[in-house]
Amino acid sequence: MLSKEIRSHFPILNQEINGYPLVYLDSGATSQKPVQVIEAIKKYYEFENSNVHRGVHTLGNRATESYEGAREKVRKFINARSTQEVIFTRGTTTSLNTVAQSYGRANVKEGDEIVITHMEHHSNIIPWQQLAKETGATLKYIDLEEDGTLSLDQVRSTITDKTKIVSIVYVSNVLGTMNPIKEITQIAHEHGAIMVVDGAQAAPHLKLDVQNLDCDFLAFSGHKMCGPTGIGVLYGKKELLEVMEPIEFGGEMIDFVGLYESTWKELPWKFEGGTPIIAGAIGLAAAIDFLEEIGLDEIEKHEHELAALAMEKMSTIEGLSIYGPVDPSKRAGIVTFNLNDVHPHDVATVLDMNGIAVRAGHHCAQPLMKWLQCTATARASFYLYNTEEDIDRLVAGLRTAKEYFNDVF
Ligand SMILES: Cc1ncc(COP(=O)(O)O)c(C=O)c1O
Numbered sequence: 001m002l003s004k005e006i007r008s009h010f011p012i013l014n015q016e017i018n019g020y021p022l023v024y025l026d027s028g029a030t031s032q033k034p035v036q037v038i039e040a041i042k043k044y045y046e047f048e049n050s051n052v053h054r055g056v057h058t059l060g061n062r063a064t065e066s067y068e069g070a071r072e073k074v075r076k077f078i079n080a081r082s083t084q085e086v087i088f089t090r091g092t093t094t095s096l097n098t099v100a101q102s103y104g105r106a107n108v109k110e111g112d113e114i115v116i117t118h119m120e121h122h123s124n125i126i127p128w129q130q131l132a133k134e135t136g137a138t139l140k141y142i143d144l145e146e147d148g149t150l151s152l153d154q155v156r157s158t159i160t161d162k163t164k165i166v167s168i169v170y171v172s173n174v175l176g177t178m179n180p181i182k183e184i185t186q187i188a189h190e191h192g193a194i195m196v197v198d199g200a201q202a203a204p205h206l207k208l209d210v211q212n213l214d215c216d217f218l219a220f221s222g223h224k225m226c227g228p229t230g231i232g233v234l235y236g237k238k239e240l241l242e243v244m245e246p247i248e249f250g251g252e253m254i255d256f257v258g259l260y261e262s263t264w265k266e267l268p269w270k271f272e273g274g275t276p277i278i279a280g281a282i283g284l285a286a287a288i289d290f291l292e293e294i295g296l297d298e299i300e301k302h303e304h305e306l307a308a309l310a311m312e313k314m315s316t317i318e319g320l321s322i323y324g325p326v327d328p329s330k331r332a333g334i335v336t337f338n339l340n341d342v343h344p345h346d347v348a349t350v351l352d353m354n355g356i357a358v359r360a361g362h363h364c365a366q367p368l369m370k371w372l373q374c375t376a377t378a379r380a381s382f383y384l385y386n387t388e389e390d391i392d393r394l395v396a397g398l399r400t401a402k403e404y405f406n407d408v409f
Contacts, residue, residue, distance in 0.1 A: 002294065002302040007385045009034040009290070020355025023390045028173050028334055028381030029359050030223045031204060033287075037226055040286035041279050052278055053252065053269070067278050070285035071268070074233055077288050078218065079209040084238055084267035088281050091232035092200040093123040095219030096167070098234055098271065099196055100127035102244045103217075104165065110136030113163040115193070117142045117150060117179075118371045119172045122364040124198040128167060137164070144371060148175040148324040155184050163193040170202035174363045174379065175324030176307065176334030178206075182213050189214070194240070200224060203233075204383065205303055205332050207296040210235055222280060227287035231280030234271070241267050248273035291384075299384045303333030306382040306391060310335045313395045317402065323372055333382035336363075339398060342405045344378035350401035351378075356394055 007013050010032045015022050024032060044066060050059035052067045071083045080086055089095045104127075108114065114128045118141050132139040142158045145151050150168075159166060166188040171178050185195040194216040202208060204225035210218055217240075222231040236244075246253055246264060253273040255263040264270035291299065308328035314320055319340040325331045339347050344360035351358055360378045362369045369375060380394055 001305055001388065002298060002384055004387055006294065007387070009036065010385050011035060011038075013385060017355040017357070018353050020393075023356040023386075023393045025380040025382065025386065025390065025394060026357045026359050027204070027224070027383035027386075028201060028363075028379060030229065031226050031383050032385065033228065033283075034226055034290050036290050037228065037283050037286045041228060041283045044279050044282045049279075051275055063278055066282050066285075067276065070281035073285040073288050077208070077292070078203075078233075078235055079211050080235055081211065082238060085210075085235055085241065087234040087236065087241075087268045087271045088276055089219075089232045089234050089271075090230060090277070091221040091223070092121075092198060092219045093232075095217075095232055095234035096123055096196070096198065097127045098247055099167075099217050099219070099236070100131045101247045103194070103240065104128075104131040105134070106243075106245065108135045108137045108164050111162065112137040113140050113160060114138070115140045115142060115159055115163050115166045115188075117168055118144050119148065119150075119175055119177060119368050120167075120169055120365065121173055121198065121200065122366070123200075124167055124169060125367065128165070138162075141367075142168075147326055147330075148172070148177050149330060150177070150179050150184075152180065152183055152187070155187055159187055159191050159193060161191050163188070163191050165196060166193050167196035167198065169198040169200075171205065171332045171334075172324070172365075172368075173201050173334065173381075174336050174365050174368050174377070176331035176336070177325055178202075178330060178332055181215065185214050201332065201334070204291075204299075205296070206300050216240055222284040222287060225284075225287055226290055228280050228283035231277045231284050233284075238267065241271070246270050246273060250274050252276065294384060300332075302384060303382050304328060306386055306388075307331055307333045307335055309388060310380060310382070310391045310394065313391060314398065317395065317398055319402065320398065323377060333386075334379065335381075336377045336379045338374060338377050339402060339405075342401065344376045346405065347378045347398070347401050350404050351394070351397045354393070354397040354400060356397045358394070 048062040199220040203220035218235040223229040348360035
């Protein structure tokens, strides 16, 4: 387990909620921010704030250096070949929509197939539904195994030579399942399809290496990995991005503008129309420094241990069902559950009364809820600042909820 001292970097955790010390178990929705990130953003606004790429003045140069420095930091973080392959976006949702609208519209036609799975977040479903509707392509789903994992046999039998795009979540935000992305990428490539990875729940927790995975695109969000909201990343292979058209047009992304025709800047800027998310990128760079200092391998190990412990302790509560892989080594630090027939919103409300923050609802994964045959679940998601004591508080809170709703059992 990581040192408890890590908590001291997160000012927000040092408070009481409803008379109890806060236990934050909703990092899957958004993570908390360490003081290092808050300070980096503050420093930018206090000493560097200016627009980038345009200024001949000192502040403009400072802001540009910090913004482009953040891009280099992201490049190293995911081991991309070049900063031209790193595009700053608003988040995973925008990154995935960019691929669907730019690459998708140019390369998918009637009769083609787009392959996703039943465990996708809405952000990795709807852009493909829209693309399929526009182009006449077929959207296909890879079936899940009973424990909420993917089998490579199912992957092989779903992807065909008609498949043009495979888009799969690396770590499920509901089941916690970690998918074999490298192997799936290989299968997609054997059929001439490209591989898009939704890395929203992976980037905060695992060491990512896009060259090793060989994926064609990877999307993730800064706010789930200790960075600020409003910044995300689209990684794409240079040879693909180079021939893709931008989807947003305006300032910053142009080379020359005439009355009737314009040309675009080179990569990555042609995909960054308008004033970029400068403070967001700087905050993300500070978050990467923070995570790397602790070590992504250490963070992943810590979360595996917490998830295993949580599953062990939670399974002693009669009537509590946990969804997703039973084997903790197949899942990240996410435990989704239901307590008998009590609505998860009610469970989450009782937990909140005890100072414990969990999420309840469909987790932006309604097709997965259908697959699980429930309308909603509660979810505890762990991050580097969570401790064994947090799990004990969760289990005690769940026992309180169970007593509270005793009547309905
Ligand atoms: C797996 C997954 N994909 C995509 C998203 C969307 O991320 P964002 O809202 O930051 O664009 C989320 C957010 O919860 C997620 O968990």
